[in-house]
Amino acid sequence: MSRLLSKLSPLIHKRSARLFSSSRTGPCASVCIMVEPSPDGENVGEVLLYDVSKCKLVTSPTKAYPKALDESALVGASHGWGFFSDRQDRLMVISDLLNPFASKSKPKMIPLPQFTSLPNCQTQVVCNVAMSSSPEPYDKDWTVGVKFLGKQLSLCMPRKDLRWTNISVPFESSDYSSLMYSKKDKRFYLPAPGSNYLCSWDLNFKKDNKPQFHELVLHNLPNMRRPRWKVSDSYCREDHYVESPSGECFLVKWYSSYSPDGTIVPTVMVFREEDTKDGRKNMCYTQNIGDLCIFISKGEDFCVPASSKPRLHPNSVFLNGRLFATLNMTEATVGCYEYPEGTPDRIPYSPYWLPPFST
Secondary structure: OEOOOOOOOOOOOOOOOOEOOOEEEEEHHHHHHHEOOOOOOOOEEEEEEEEEEOOOEEEOOOOEEHHHOOOOOEEEEEEEEEEEEEEEOEEEEEEEEOOOOOOOOOOHHHHHHOOOOOOOOOOOOOEEEEOOOOOOOOOOOOEEEEEEEEEEEEEEEEOOOOEEEEEEEEEEEOOEEEOEEOOOOOOOEEEEOOOOOOEEEEEOOOOOOOOOEEEEEEEEEEEEOOOHHHHHHHOOEEEEEEOOOOOOOOEEEEEEEEEEOOEEEEEEEEEEEEEOOOOOOOOEOOOOOOOOOEEEOOOOOOOEHHOOOOOOHHHHOOHHHHHEEEEEEEOOEEEEEOOOOOOOOOOOOOOOEEOOEEE
């Protein structure tokens, strides 16, 4: 009997599953990994992804499933690589198993050092992860960041030092504060609760792990009556700082409220970075991000030009978490997804967007 090891949110378009056939696919949402024993005793698996650019569920070719992942759960994703944590000893590995074009015979497995907890912190619950780059091609300065629920942030350069640098973040962070890496600034950023400022660390964190603070000054706020602002502050909110391929940075505030019938009603506010002066980042509210699509989830967030993929509407935000939906800011519409035909009856929860894959 198949085992489902990875996960997805409960909504997707109804389409049949097909094998990957082209040289490019995605962006995708992770659905699940179906694992079965093979006659030679080695487990094999199929990765199910939902390709949002094609509006269909697609299945990777059958590939070997590493025994090291038998007792592991997918806890994060960055640059298309999955972070898997062992349920028993909490050891973490990074794997390209989710990549439909990766090796079928031997998925790459990169073990990470054992975590240690700071006083009054924990390393059992992972909020999100981020990487300075993909593990391939080789980069000696490749850096991995893991943010845990609470105050602990752990950073490591696996190709230089197999030890974590544990940092106590200067605020109690929930799982709704998203860690990201800026290629432009060469810094890890973490929004503080309320998104009034960012904390950041450069790649010299081993010498000085004290954060740099960046005040976020929000401009051009929409015309709302103050009582409505007070109500919105009481909603469930996630704060995401994301960088486009061209280096533009955006702050995305995702609010969620509930209608009387229990339906989740999303509201997204997007702020574009205009400039930075004296440590202050001036962020201007906008309803027009042009050709871009912003992908927000529990993985590391990213942007994709809509013109690079079919069926991606420009000026849109794709959500994967409490809700699995697309917000088209041009038309002011929200489109949710439904289970596609071919999805297993029971799948675990996995709110991760994966960027486009290619051969």
